[in-house]
Amino acid sequence: MTTYYTAxxxxxxxxxxxxxxxxxxxxxxxxxxxxxxFMYYDYRQRARLII
Structure with a gap:
């Protein structure tokens, strides 16, 4: 199950x-x-913000 995040x-x-x-x-x-x-972002997009 993938976790999604909002902006x-x-x-x-x-x-x-x-x-x-x-x-x-x-x-x-x-x-x-x-x-x-709404726009949702997955864990890969979140990881891009960490870097």
């Missing part, structure tokens, strides 16, 4: 803004999966 979850965990998450996505550093109104 707000990642932003809070890494002390960055949700806008920064969206910026990284537009630059191709992160990829999200849309489910309804």
């Amino acid at each position: 707000a979850d990642l932003a809070n965990e890494f002390s960055i803004t949700r806008r920064a998450i969206r910026f990284y996505e537009t630059k191709g550093l992160l990829q999200s999966e849309r489910r309804g109104r």
Whole structure:
């Protein structure tokens, strides 16, 4: 079972803004999966923010 994170979850965990998450996505550093109104990120995208 894969754990998914929202942009707000990642932003809070890494002390960055949700806008920064969206910026990284537009630059191709992160990829999200849309489910309804929300964008979700998997563990691989979270790992990219750790580095």
